[in-house]
Amino acid sequence: MTRAANVNPSVSSYYVTDDFYQALVEAFTGWDRDDRAIADPAVRDSCRAFLEREARYLDQGRHEDWLALYVPECAYWVPGTADRGDPRREITFSFHDRRQMEDRVYRLATGYAWSQQPVSRTVRMVSNVEAFATDDPDVVMVRSNFQVTEFRDGDIRLWTGWSGHRLRRRDGGDWLIAAKQVNLIDCDQNIRNPSITL
Amino acid sequence: MMGTRQQPIFAPGPAAPGYDFDALIREDKVHRLLYTDPNIFALELTRIFGGTWVYLAHESQVPEPNDFFRTRLGLRPIIVVRDRNGVVRALYNRCTHRGATICRQARGSAKAFQCPYHGWTYHNTGELAGVPWPEGYPSDHHANGEFNLVQVPRVESYRGFIFGTLNPDAPALVDHLGPARRPVDEWLDRNPGGKVVMREANRMKFRGNWKLAYDNSGDGYHVVFSHRSLLMMENRFSDDDGKGMAYYKQQPDAGPIKIHYLGNGHHFKDKRFTLDQRPGALWEIEGVHPGMEGYEAALRAEHGDDADRLLDLAASVPMNINIFPNLLILGNHIQVLEPLSVDETATTWYGTAVVDETGELNGAADAINALRMRTQEQFPLFGEVDDLTNFEEIQAGLAAEEDEWVYMDRGFGLPERFSEADGVISGPATDEVFMREYMKAYKALMTAAPELAPTREVRR
Ligand code: FES
Ligand SMILES: [Fe+2]
Numbered sequence: 194m195t196r197a198a199n200v201n202p203s204v205s206s207y208y209v210t211d212d213f214y215q216a217l218v219e220a221f222t223g224w225d226r227d228d229r230a231i232a233d234p235a236v237r238d239s240c241r242a243f244l245e246r247e248a249r250y251l252d253q254g255r256h257e258d259w260l261a262l263y264v265p266e267c268a269y270w271v272p273g274t275a276d277r278g279d280p281r282r283e284i285t286f287s288f289h290d291r292r293q294m295e296d297r298v299y300r301l302a303t304g305y306a307w308s309q310q311p312v313s314r315t316v317r318m319v320s321n322v323e324a325f326a327t328d329d330p331d332v333v334m335v336r337s338n339f340q341v342t343e344f345r346d347g348d349i350r351l352w353t354g355w356s357g358h359r360l361r362r363r364d365g366g367d368w369l370i371a372a373k374q375v376n377l378i379d380c381d382q383n384i385r386n387p388s389i390t391l
Numbered sequence: 392m393m394g395t396r397q398q399p400i401f402a403p404g405p406a407a408p409g410y411d412f413d414a415l416i417r418e419d420k421v422h423r424l425l426y427t428d429p430n431i432f433a434l435e436l437t438r439i440f441g442g443t444w445v446y447l448a449h450e451s452q453v454p455e456p457n458d459f460f461r462t463r464l465g466l467r468p469i470i471v472v473r474d475r476n477g478v479v480r481a482l483y484n485r486c487t488h489r490g491a492t493i494c495r496q497a498r499g500s501a502k503a504f505q506c507p508y509h510g511w512t513y514h515n516t517g518e519l520a521g522v523p524w525p526e527g528y529p530s531d532h533h534a535n536g537e538f539n540l541v542q543v544p545r546v547e548s549y550r551g552f553i554f555g556t557l558n559p560d561a562p563a564l565v566d567h568l569g570p571a572r573r574p575v576d577e578w579l580d581r582n583p584g585g586k587v588v589m590r591e592a593n594r595m596k597f598r599g600n601w602k603l604a605y606d607n608s609g610d611g612y613h614v615v616f617s618h619r620s621l622l623m624m625e626n627r628f629s630d631d632d633g634k635g636m637a638y639y640k641q642q643p644d645a646g647p648i649k650i651h652y653l654g655n656g657h658h659f660k661d662k663r664f665t666l667d668q669r670p671g672a673l674w675e676i677e678g679v680h681p682g683m684e685g686y687e688a689a690l691r692a693e694h695g696d697d698a699d700r701l702l703d704l705a706a707s708v709p710m711n712i713n714i715f716p717n718l719l720i721l722g723n724h725i726q727v728l729e730p731l732s733v734d735e736t737a738t739t740w741y742g743t744a745v746v747d748e749t750g751e752l753n754g755a756a757d758a759i760n761a762l763r764m765r766t767q768e769q770f771p772l773f774g775e776v777d778d779l780t781n782f783e784e785i786q787a788g789l790a791a792e793e794d795e796w797v798y799m800d801r802g803f804g805l806p807e808r809f810s811e812a813d814g815v816i817s818g819p820a821t822d823e824v825f826m827r828e829y830m831k832a833y834k835a836l837m838t839a840a841p842e843l844a845p846t847r848e849v850r851r
Contacts, residue, residue, distance in 0.1 A: 204628065209682035210689065211761065273591050281761035283591040284742035287772055288765065290681035296624050300773055305619040307784075308776035346783075381497075383596040383737040386783075388776045 202291040208266040209290045214281050217268055221277065221357050221374050224325070224336055231324040231333065240335045240360060241322040243368045248317035248339070251390055256298040259390070264361060267291050268372040271391060274381050277374070286380050286387070297390065308388035313345040315389060321355075331362040332371070339375075343389055352391060354378050410434075416834045418827065419800035423789045426600040426797070431837075432733035438837045439716050440465030441557040443655075444567050446718035446727060447471050447481055447543075449741070450551040451588035452498065457515060460498045463729055464543065464555060470494045471553060474516045475502055478851050481543035481555045482517045487847075493540075516849045517542045539847040550579055551586055552718065557843040570815050571657040574712045578720055581708060583751050587743035589725065590764065593771035596737040597779040599786035601716070601730040604738055605829070607778055608713040608721075609650050609658045611643060611820035612801060617781050621774045625678050644808075644819035651825075652816040656715025656832040658825035663709055671699030677706040680765040686758055694755060701755045704745055705762035715829055723767050734786050740775070742767045799826035 200207050223229070231237060243262075250259040263269075271286035272278055280288045289297060300306050321338040334357060341352040354377040360368040375391045377384075410431065415422040425431060439445075445464055448471040452460040459472040461484060468484035470493075484492045486506040493504040493513065503520055505512040512520040517540040522532050532538045543555040547564035549572070554564055561567065568575070579585050597604075607613065615622060647664035666672045677683070686705075691698040707722030719726040729737040742764060747756040789797070802808050802822035809818045818824045 205684045206679070206682050207685045207688065210685040211758070213685075214682075214761065273593070278591070280764060281757065282744070282764070284593060284740075284764055284768060285591075286593070288681060288768060292679060293681055293769070296627075296679075296773070299627055300620045300624040303620040303623045305623065306773075306777060307617065307620075308780040381594065383594040383739060385596050385598070386776060386779060387595060387772070 202265050202267075203295055204292065206290050206292055209268075211281070213266075213268075214279070217270070217372055218279050220327075220334070220359055220372065221270075223334075224357070226325060229325040229327075231326055236333070237322060237324050239366075240324045240333065240358075240368065241319070241337075243360065244319050244322060244335065244337055244356075244358065247370070248319050252315050252317055254312065256301065256390070260294060260298060263291070263294070263370045263373075265291060267294070267370060269294055269375075270372065271375040271377065272380055277376065286375075286377065301390075306388070308386050311345070313343045313389050315344075316342045318342075333360050333362075334358070335360055339391075341389070341391065345386075350385075352377060352389070354380070412834045412838050416830050417796075419803045420796040420798045421830055423792075423795055423797060426602060426786065427733065427789050429733045432600070432730070434837060435730070436465040437557075437843060438839065438841075439833070440730065441843050442561075442836050442839060442841050443558065443716070444547075444554040444556045444561060444564055445716065446552060446714060447546070447555050448553045449589050449725060450479070450548060450553060453479065453553075455500070457500045457502050458498070459494065459501060459515065461494055461496065464557075465730065468492055469543070469555075470504070472501075472515045475514070476516075478516070479546055479548060479553055480515075480517060481546050481553075482513075482515075483541040483543075483845070485541065486511055487519070487538045487540060488522075511538075513540050517847070518849050536847055536849070539849060541845045541847055542849075544844050544846045544848075544850070550575065552714075557845050558841045559844045560841055567655055568657070568714070569655060570653040570813065571655075571659065571712065571714055574659045574661070574710060575714075575720070578708065578710050578712060582704065582745050583747050583756075584749065586746065587723070587725075588746055589741045590744045590760070591742060593740040593742075593768065593775075594737070595740070595771065595775065595779060596731065596735060597782050598735055599779075599782040600734055601728050601736040603782040603785055604719075604728050604736060605713070605716060606799070606826055607782070608719045609660050609711065609825040610823075611648065611650060611660065612823065613778070613781070614643075617778050618774050620777065621770075624773065628679075643821050646820065648820040649817045650820060650822055652818075652828040654814050654832075656829040658713050658829065660711035660820070661709075662711070665709065669699075670703060672703070673706040673708065674699065674702035676709075677766055678769060680762070680769060682765055683762060686762050690755060690758055694753060697753070701752060701759055702762075704752075704759045705766055707766055713825075715832065722770065723763060724770075736782075738775075738779070740767075740771045799823040799830070803827065 199205050247262055269289040273284055273286040301309055318340045319337050323336050325334040336357055338355045343350050357374040358370055359372040361371045363369050448460050453473040456473055456475050456477050459470050462469050470482045470484045473479050484494050486493050488511050491506055491508040493506045503512055503514050510523045514520050519533055519538045546555045549564055648662050651659045690701055712720040717728040723743050725741040727739045744760040745756055802818055802824050
């Protein structure tokens with residue numbers, strides 16, 4: 194069987210290997226390591242500003258700009274269990290690689306994604322932003338709380354939780370998202386129309 | 392009081408006055424009230440979710456003695472438990488004293504359940520174990536079992552699927568499943584050891600009647616329309632590679648895909664005939680999912696020619712087996728419907744994993760499952776959400792009282808489209824024959840008025 198050996202992560206998924214999952218699961222632990230909390234307000238400010246920008250892009254429906262905030266070989270992970278689990282062994286609420294993030298954006302743009310016709314209006318709050326150092330000086334783990342207010346079909350509802358962002362500093366000092374984990378407080382419940390991007 | 396046929400605790404009366412199910416369910420259409428009327432919904436909770444076999448849980452959710460899993464039978468709160476002796480029971484999660492639920496965890500392990508309100512305690516067989524300060528009662532509450540938990544009198548399992556009914560006159564589960572057993576067997580037997588285990592779920596709900604989801608379960612007519620965005624997405628890298636549901640384009644009724652009505656409300660959509668009969672054929676038509684190229688390369692490097700067989704286990708099998716009223720097996724999913732009210736339904740898409748107890752996968756089970764988790768997530772997220780929206784919009788449309796009928800007439804009056812053998816009716820992919828037939832079974836159940844017999848007796 195021949196699949197084109199094109200390693201461009203927009204068209205193939207060679208990078209999501211067992212090692213990749215293993216490193217990902219390990220990266221999103223250790224939130225209790227207070228000794229790693231970054232006190233420098235300049236770092237926290239830059240992380241906060243970056244997260245606010247990501248939230249705004251999603252609220253504005255700027256999905257291509259949102260994709261550009263991620264490294265090429267990225268992960269977008271919404272666990273389906275409160276202990277977050279291991280995506281190799283359990284169904285998640287959603288787990289995307291780069292290609293599937295682009296699938297998501299493509300589908301929403303077709304105009305035929307009935308769950309988003311009409312498109313939901315959203316407003317996102319991001320708060321309680323804390324940054325934690327990692328062994329790599331160019332990588333920080335950022336923990337933030339979020340609340341997304343969604344208006345669609347005459348109703349307003351809330352999506353609430355906290356996010357972990359694994360941010361990598363790019364040349365010039367700004368950030369890119371290597372991986373994002375979205376922890377909904379009701380991730381293991383039956384949820385109506387889970388079609389917005391978190 | 393513990394005779395073989397206990398005095399019914401709850402005996403639903405005859406059909407609620409004013410409902411003539413022959414008038415509501417016609418050969419080619421059904422009345423909107425079936426989806427909108429709270430009284431019909433209330434009747435379904437006894438006649439359907441009680442009167443016939445209802446899927447409750449999968450054995451992998453209660454693998455060991457004392458394991459329990461909380462669910463519902465209709466709206467009744469239920470604890471499915473494998474008791475200390477290994478017997479699977481469905482206990483009412485309802486304290487005999489004043490009615491509090493006694494189990495408030497979604498799942499776990501417990502030899503006994505103590506009610507948090509006044510401390511009455513029950514063995515996991517349902518038997519009353521103790522009440523605090525019993526001297527305050529004139530007689531022994533343990534004496535004749537009348538304070539045991541209520542439980543579902545008939546719980547049977549078919550190859551891991553646990554069903555229950557309150558109807559003592561229902562046929563044996565195997566007979567109720569009838570011809571549906573064969574596709575279920577085939578669906579299981581492709582997996583090592585002929586079994587799968589559940590590994591969490593995509594959990595959704597919608598504001599609509601539960602039958603909207605069952606109507607959809609074998610519906611080949613909606614695919615290219617309701618799932619248009621998914622089909623466009625799946626084909627965004629190629630002009631026409633025949634992947635996934637793109638098969639339905641052009642003339643779906645001219646192809647080899649058939650819908651089979653299997654009796655008792657069950658039906659089966661078989662899409663395997665589109666496949667070559669060789670290892671790797673299933674994997675080749677799988678859509679694109681996270682990790683597939685990396686894992687495939689690793690499996691081929693390690694397992695050589697055998698990798699095709701292994702990769703097929705990560706691919707979804709194009710079968711769609713629907714067991715009335717609430718168990719929908721499709722791809723590798725076990726989808727469960729739960730009615731919440733006349734116009735709200737939970738739909739839970741359990742993912743399944745393979746287990747390799749005999750080593751026939753040569754150590755590849757973890758890699759297969761890592762792929763298999765991803766191959767199962769795409770459809771709920773990018774496909775089902777659009778169906779659920781359409782179900783909600785049907786519910787909204789049915790608010791129009793004067794426009795009374797819901798049509799299921801595709802193929803009706805065209806007998807040349809169908810064949811019948813051994814009680815199985817087969818028709819073209821987009822035909823609504825399965826809806827017309829399941830509605831006959833539904834009507835029979837709704838007018839049957841069985842004497843339901845939940846029991847406090849600890850049998851078996
Ligand atoms: S309600 Fe359970 S002990 Fe009183
Ligand atoms: Fe569908």
